[in-house]
Amino acid sequence: MKEYRTLTADGMAEEEIKKSRFICHLKRVASEEEARDFINAIKKEHYRATHNCSAFILGENMEIKRSSDDGEPSGTAGVPMLTVLENNQLTNVAAVVTRYFGGVKLGAGGLIRAYAGAVAHAVSEIGIVEVKEQQGIAITMNYSQYQEFANWRTTHALEEYDTEFLADIRTMIFTDKKETQDIIDSLTEFYHGKIQVEKADFRIVEIPVH
Structure with missing residues (x-):
């Protein structure tokens, strides 16, 4: 088998940025079906949230990559989340960042920093294994x-x-x-x-x- 990096375990972390709540759930997954089931489960749990943005990477060679902005401006959520997973060289991992809007708009740059930061914070909290x-x-x-x-x-x-x-x-x-x-x-x-x-x-x- 090829060596690869993934999460130590499933987990979550939460941050508040300008009154908006950003909750990042991370899960180890083995297939695209499992990743999408996880994303749908978080969406169901947080159905009152403003957005449930997602990203996942699969395969020992990180060959499958998907992301979704879930209604946020294009390129401000899913891709930044995916980039954090890539930069940490993680695979067989799915991420969902749930946002509860707090009334203050962040702008494109602020959204990119918030969504990427939520994933980076959660990865740091949970840890990585080879x-x-x-x-x-x-x-x-x-x-x-x-x-x-x-x-x-x-x-x-x-x-x-x-x-x-x-x-x-x-x-x-x-x-x-x-x-x-x-x-x-x-x-x-x-x-x-x-x-x-x-x-x-x-x-x-x-x-x-x-």
Whole structure:
């Protein structure tokens, strides 16, 4: 699979700009149908709102992009929202910004800043993850060797998973495929070749982007 970036989770954030309420809902989506269902659900929930503008991006290569101004002046809402998603390199994400008009007109520039800002604020609040496929490495060692394992892991910023304490200790780590051999070589050198190390299955991981 190709690596891509998306939201940490679904969520929302709200801002008030010149007495208008701007509520941004963000959702991870896997298809255009799911994105449109989400947009319609927000529209139904906020049917009294002045506008429910939207944008979404789909595909590991960000190949599907759609946006809607929902009655705002052309180009002042949907495209600025989409641009924020693009600038953050996000995909499989849908955004809806609901506006409750507060009586003060913002002008074209003000609307662009408000809608883009609402999405940027929500993305910042929720967070971003990088979705990638990593290679598993299965390690078998004795108990005295395991006492040193945490120090080695800390050096390489790796976590351990599925650890079993039996006659020997069996545990798993995961790393980017291109780094797998270097990690195995490091382990072998650290333990002078006296532990058992073998490649295992791949898995999908989500790594926070700071």
